[in-house]
Amino acid sequence: MSIIIKTADKSAIRLSEITAESDYLDRRNFIKQTGLFATALWAGGSSRLASASAADYGRDFNHRIKTAYGQGEELTSYKDATTYNNFYEFGTSKKDPVENAQQFVTDPWSITVEGEANKTGTFHLEDILKQAQIEERIYRFRCVEAWSMVVPWVGFSLADMLKRFEPTSNAKYVSFETLYDPQRMPGQKRRVLDWPYKDGLRMDEAMNPLSFMAVGLYGRDMPNQNGAPIRLVVPWKYGFKSIKSIVKISFTEHEPPCTWNRVSPREYGFYSNVNPDVDHPRWSQKSERKLGANFWDPKTDTQLFNGYAEQVAHLYKDMDLQKYF
Amino acid sequence: MDVALKQQNTPRFKGLKTLLEKLPTLKPAIFLLCLYPLMSIVYGAFTDQLGPNPVEAMIRSLGDWGIYFLLIGLSVTPLRQIFKTPGLIQFRRMLGLFAFFYVSLHFLSYIWFDQFFAVEEIVKDIIKRPFIAIGFICYLLLLPLAITSTNKMMRRLKKNWSRLHKLVYPISMLALLHYFMMTRADYLVPVILLVILSLLLGYRVYKKYQ
Secondary structure, eight states: OOOOOOOOOSSOGGGGGOOOHHHHHHHHHHHHTTTTTHHOSSSSHHHHHHHHHHGGGGGOOOOOOSTTTTTTEEEEEEHHHHOOOOOGGSSSSTTTTHHHHHTOOOOOOEEEEEEEESSSSEEEHHHHHHHHHHHEEEEEETTTTTEEEEEEEEHHHHEHHHHHHHBBOOOOEEEEEEEEOTSGGGGSSSSSOOSSOOOEEEHHHHSSSTOOEEETTEEOOOOHHHHHTTTTEEETTTTGGOSSSSSEEEEEOOOOOOHHHOOOOTTTTOBOOOTTTTOOSSSSSSHHHHHHHHTTTTEEEOGGGGGGGGHHGGGTTSSSTTTOO | OHHHHHHHHHHHHHHHHHHHHHHHGGGGHHHHHHHHHHHHHHHHTTTTOOOHHHHHHHHHHHHHHHHHHHHHHHHHHHHHHHHGGGGGGGHHHHHHHHHHHHHHHHHHIIIIIIITTOOOHHHHHHOOOHHOOOOHHHHHHHHHHHTTTSHHHHHTHHHHHHHHHHHHHHHHHHHHHHHHHHHHSSOOHHHHHHHHHHHHHHHHHHHOOO
């Protein structure tokens, strides 16, 4: 059934060819067992679950499964979330990406998987999507610059995708890379960062159920300026960890290099967990300003792990968070 | 000096010289022009055009204009000497006070809309964050210059007045350091400002030792 594919050439292979049906069903059972779905479905019981299987997703994401994540949070407006972006590949001002990314073509798109895994190679995004269970999750997003937003992301569990590549026991970390193509990403014509942008997670962080691969927001395709066509969302870490426009995933034994960490290790640690008690040399991390807040609105207190301590604190239980920031 | 004279003889520089000579007659209009950045920020704030993070946009913009006015003010003397247009001197105080004005608003908007007058937090911020400390020092150093900007103070301080007002050189350097330190990765704009400041200060060093 499953073929081990280590291909040097660029021809992309169908992910469906390498995914055992049993794995797929196990995943579904796992999700059912968490009980999340009982509370998660906005409309109409488990029939939603059935309708969400495999290939019938339009890219309008009408069939996305609405989850319990972030229910009750007040959403940032679509306009604010899509016009105020840190995406240096399209310029360093917050207004640049929305202006400079409109011509960016993201179809076709493929992702190369390499390193410590059994199933490596290059995969079409559309095939990855066919295998994925598309969900909507509302997450808080906290930038290291002390602003924040609340976004309904559309996408799928990072762990579900990574498991299909069958990482080996040597895979202690997983690293991601953004596209490097200065013709298509004009901000890369200037060397403001050491392109291509890279970031990574420890394997247990990546496998945490919160870690998410987003392909859309607000029920629509991912806007280019927000990291189209596929980006990471790690809601308990500062935003720069949530790498955009991913073309490469590597499983590694050692801690992978991360772009901002290399710019200034004193300011941007490998972990970069949201933590109001770890001071940053430039920005107080005690509080944050929500996008869309006006002059008179008070700032919001920042929470440890951005409020996701219950789900992720155990990952760091024996670690000195002041040291491993 | 020879270079300056040669420049004046070319028609292009003659045109510039004529323009500079006319500027004093336009002083009220230039005064209003100097208020334009503030008016556009205030207008933007009231009409929701400062973007999703209006507080940041306002603080940044006011700080930018503080530095721009410092540099414009520092260019009065070189222009006056190179083009032999002594009338420009009357802009020096006005431009310096506009720099002080925008830096004051920059500081005020920080303590108001960023910190909501939480004195303890502001003090902590200044102590912990070197770039804020340097900005604060800049502001403290600007205060005596603004206070002694009147004719009366000028007469009273005599020689010491120009000595005191040489503080504007370290202030400008510190202001740019403040800008460099708050920049995350893209140093293009602060580098351009640094080149301009270097030319303006370099001119003074050149005049002193020529």
